[in-house]
Amino acid sequence: MTLSKVRRPEIGSVALSAIAAAYLLLATNNSFWIHAGNYFGASKLSLLVFGAALYLALFSILIPMSIKYLMKPALIFFILVSASASYFADVFGVIIDRDMIGSAVVTTPAEASHLLTGSLAQHLVVYALFPSLIVAWVKVRHRRFLPKFTVNFLFVTVALFAAGGLIYSNFATFAYVLREHTDLMKRFNPTGPLVAAARYGLSTYRERNLVVQPLGTDAHQGDRIAQVGKPVVVVVVAGETARAMNFSLDGYGRETNPELKALGVVNYAKTTSCGTATSVSLPCMFSVYPRNEYSDWKARSTENLVNVLTHAGVSVSWWDNNTGSKGIADLISFASMTNQKNSPLCSKGECLDEIFLGELDRKLGATTGNSVIVLHQLGSHGPSYYRRYPEAFRRFTPDCRTPELMRCTTAEIVNAYDNTILYTDHILASVAKLLEKHQDHVAGAMIYMSDHGESLGENGIYLHGAPYAIAPKEQTQVPFIAWFSKPYRAAMGIDTDCLAKESDQPRSHDNLFHTVLGMMDVETRVYNRSLDAFSACRRPETRKGAPGFHAVDSQTIADPASGVL
Secondary structure (H helix, E strand, O other): OOHHHOOOOEEEHHHHHHHHHHHHHHHOOHHHHHHHHHHHOOOHHHHHHHHHHHHHHHHHHHHHHOOOOOHHHHHHHHHHHHHHHHHHHHHHOOOOOHHHHHHHHHOOHHHHHOOOOHHHHHHHHHHHHHHHHHHHHOEEEOOOHHHHHHHHHHHHHHHHHHHHHHHHHOHHHHHHHHHHOOOOHHHOOOHHHHHHHHHHHHHHHHOOOOOOEOOOOOOEEOHHHHOOOOOEEEEEEEEOOOOHHHOHHHOOOOOOOHHHHHHOOEEEOOEEOOOOOHHHHHHHHOOOOOOOOOOHHHHHOEOOHHHHHHHOOOEEEEEEOOOOOOOOOOOOEEEEHHHOOOOOOEEOOEEOOOHHHHHHHHHHHHOOOOEEEEEEOOOOOOOOHHHOOOHHHOOOOOOOOOOOHHHOOHHHHHHHHHHHHHHHHHHHHHHHHHHHHOOOOOEEEEEEEEOOOOEEOHHHOEEOOOOHHHOOHHHHEOOEEEEEOHHHHHHHOEOHHHHHHHOOOOEEOHHHHHHHHHHOOEEOOOOOHHHOOOHHHEOHHHOOOOOOOOOOOHHHOOOHHHOOO
8 A cells, every 4th residue: 555545544633633643742842741740849830820821822823823724834833843843851951042043043053063963953853843844744633714713712612711710710720839939931832932033133233223332431541551561462252162160279178270270370269150041141141230230131222341452552353263252342443263274283163272372463563552461262162062072181091972962971061061171271371471472572461361150950941041030050160360571570560479369349330331441541430440360459559630530430320321430
C-alpha cells in the first residue's frame, strides 16, 4: 500500500484544539512544572487546580484560531515556539524573557553556532517536527461559519468560566505564588516567549525615531592632566561572562590569577553587575544612570561615558572582540577585531582575546594625546568555554570540550571555565605590561570590569540572563580590577595603599562612568565624586582648586533628556 492510499484520520477542530493544548501544557513545559512544584510546595491540590486552570485558559486561546487555513499554521507555530524554548529552559535553566530575546537578536552567527548542537536537533525532531507533521497530516472537520462560531463561542465561554472558578477557589494561594515568584509565568510555553518577543518588538518600534540627547557637553580636562608632560592613556577592559567567585584574587581556592597577583593590582571583591546579560549590562556600565534608575530607553536616548570623554577632548577608541558595542560606540572610533583574516588567533568567525595585544602595542607606541581605549572581550562566553583559551592555558583538566554541557560532568565544566579565567588573567596582565613597556612615552592605567557572571550548573542553571530579581549571585557578582603605572600614579596622585584599604568596600557597575571620568581628570557637572571608586585615594591637589570644577551628588543628576543638566 502506497502512502498516498493511506487514509488520513479525521478529527474535529475542537478536539484537535483540546489535544494540542494538552500537548503544549504537558510535553513542552517540563521546566515550568518543576518550578511550579517547588513554588507550591506541599499544596499539591492547589498545583493540580492551577494546572487545570492553565489548560482551560490555553484551550480557550486555541479555539478561536480553529479556522480553516489558519488552524494548522497556528498550531504548528505554537509547537515550534514551545519546543524551541523548552530545550533552552530544560537544558540550561534559562528564561526566555525580553532581555533574552534582545540578546538573541544581536548575536552573531559565530556565537549562535555554539548553541546549534546535535542535542538541540534531536529535541526539535521529537518535540517539534513529529507533532507538527501529525498536525499537518490529519484531516480537520470544520463546521460552516455560523454553527462554528456558535460552538466555538460556547466552548470558550465555558472554558473561561471554569478557569475563573478554579482560580477563585484557590485565589489566595495562586496570588501568593505568582506574586512571590514572578518568574513562573515567564517560563510557561508558548505564552512566555511570545509575550517577551512582543515586548521586545514594541520597545524596538518605540525607539525607531529616538533622538539621542547630549550629555556632559561642558566636559573638559583639568589642570592636573594638562601638566603631566606625556599622554595619559586609560585602557578600559569590558569583560565578558566572568564571575568573581572564580577569581583567586577574590578568594577562589584555585590559582586562576597568578599574573595579576604578581603585578599587585587593586581588586574590588564585592562588586555587583547592573544586569545578567550583555545587552543590559554593557550599556548600563557606560551609562550615567545607576542601576536603580536605568532603563534601556534611557540608555539609548542619552549619550554615554565615551561621548562625555569625547566632549572633553579625549581620544576614545572601541575595539571589539565580541558581538558589538550595543550602541555605545556609535559616535566614536570602532574596530571589530573578529574581521581579521589569516590570523592564527582566529577561527570560525571568532578570535582569542590576544588579538588585542599586538594592536595595543602599536597604538601605545604612536599615541600623541590623552586617550581611552576600550577593549570588549570575548572572555568566558559559553557554552563553548573550551574555545576561549589556547592549548597553553588548558591547565585545569579534564575540561569540557563541547558546547553540549549536559554531556560533561560539573567538574569538567568548571575546569573549562576556570581555564577561561586563567586566560583572562593573562590578557589583563599583558595589557598592564604593555602600558609599563611604554611608560617612558605614556602615563597609563588599566581598569577591568566584567559585564555579568555565569551559572555553571548551580541549582540546575547554566549560562546567564536570568531575570535580575531572581538571578543567582553567580550571575551578578563580577570582578573589578585596576592597575596603575608609576608615571600615572605620580602624575594623577593615586595612592595605591589607600586603594588597597578601600578595596573591601561594595562597588558596582554604577561606579564605572564616574571612575573613568576621574581617571582622565575630566571636569563636568555630570561627574559624581561619590561614585568615583578612586576619589578617596586621589591626592587632594589633583581634584581641588581646579578652576571650573563642579562635583555633584547623585541626587543632583537630573534626567539628561529633560535638558536640566
